[in-house]
Amino acid sequence: NAGVTQTPKFRVLKTGQSMTLLCAQDMNHEYMYWYRQDPGMGLRLIHYSVGEGTTAKGEVPDGYNVSRLKKQNFLLGLESAAPSQTSVYFCASSYPIRNSPLHFGNGTRLTVT
Amino acid sequence: AQSVTQLGSHVSVSEGALVLLRCNYSSSVPPYLFWYVQYPNQGLQLLLKYTTGATLVKGINGFEAEFKKSETSFHLTKPSAHMSDAAEYFCAVSVSRNEKLTFGTGTRLTIIP
Numbered sequence: 001n002a003g004v005t006q007t008p009k010f011r012v013l014k015t016g017q018s019m020t021l022l023c024a025q026d027m028n029h030e031y032m033y034w035y036r037q038d039p040g041m042g043l044r045l046i047h048y049s050v051g052e053g054t055t056a057k058g059e060v061p062d063g064y065n066v067s068r069l070k071k072q073n074f075l076l077g078l079e080s081a082a083p084s085q086t087s088v089y090f091c092a093s094s095y096p097i098r099n100s101p102l103h104f105g106n107g108t109r110l111t112v113t
Numbered sequence: 114a115q116s117v118t119q120l121g122s123h124v125s126v127s128e129g130a131l132v133l134l135r136c137n138y139s140s141s142v143p144p145y146l147f148w149y150v151q152y153p154n155q156g157l158q159l160l161l162k163y164t165t166g167a168t169l170v171k172g173i174n175g176f177e178a179e180f181k182k183s184e185t186s187f188h189l190t191k192p193s194a195h196m197s198d199a200a201e202y203f204c205a206v207s208v209s210r211n212e213k214l215t216f217g218t219g220t221r222l223t224i225i226p
Contacts, residue, residue, distance in 0.1 A: 004156070035216075040122065042203060042216040043157075058213070090156055099145055099164055102214065104156030 002026050006091050006105035013081040013112045021076040021108050023091030029103070030096045032074040033058075034066060036087040037107070043090065049074055050096065081112045115140045117206045119217035127225045132176075132191040134220050136204030139185060146187045147205040147214065148178055157203060163187060174198070199224045 007022045023032065030051050035043040045058030049068040063085060065077045074093075078085060088109050092102040120135040138144055146163035161172025168180045174197075178189045187204060201221045205214040 033213075040218055042218040043214075044216075045213060048213065092156075099162055101147070101159040101162065102149075102157070104158070106154070106156050 004091055004093055004103050004105035006089075006108050008108060009106070010109050011111070013078075013110065015082060015112060017081050018077070018079050019081065019110075020078075021089055021091075021110075023074045023076070023093075023105060024072055025074075025091075025093040025103070026072065027093060027103065028071070029093035030071075031094045032068065033092045033094075033102065034064070034074065034076045035090045035092065036060065037090060038087050046076065046089075081110075083112045086110060086112045115144065115206050115208050115215050117204050117215055117217040119202075119204050119220050121220055122218065123221045123223065125223040125225055126194045128196055129193050132189070132194045132198065132222065134189040134202050134204075134222065136178075136187045136189065136217060137185055138187060138204075138206045140206060140208050142208050145207045146178075146180060147207070148172065148176070148187075148189050149203045149205060149216075151201045151203065151219075153200075160189070160202070194222075194224050196224050196226065198222060 004025045033048040034046040044060045047066040049055045052071040055066045067075045088107045091105045094100045094102045117138045148160040149157040151157045161170045171177045201219045204217040207214045
């Protein structure tokens, strides 16, 4: 069982470069999420999607864009990376049911120099 | 607005001792409450969740949490710590059907041999 798969696992970018983080889930989940994790700040929601073709802003959306063209995939884009975007990024997915747990990927560690 | 506070960013206990990790929440409506665990270089995994009607919730690996509405708390306990319990623990609260969780800042648990 693959669950939630994130690629790449590590990436180093220079300021101003762009990249796309990929998230794929094989559990037929409706909901998908992108979080960032920073020391002492827990996880903060960047963007989320409640279904194919829909996206919405979370707590810290600035500097990021997302797309959900297929139900199983959720892409997070950085158009012009900044050092403040150095973080560990987690994708998660869940069923649209009350109390349905989130299933997380293993994260992407991004460093922007 | 909902929020969650975890008291103590680092907790150390001896192997075999009681584990107590504290979580307090604020919510204007009955919340859904969760504890997640994160092992090094991994994503978060669900430990347990609060379902209305049951104040004592049992989770995996011998952990349990008690929902106390009067104290707005959902503390996590385990009677006897094991070395494998060393990890970071996150409390999370949600008041919405689409599971937009708000995470606490996490507590890193260290087990002393």
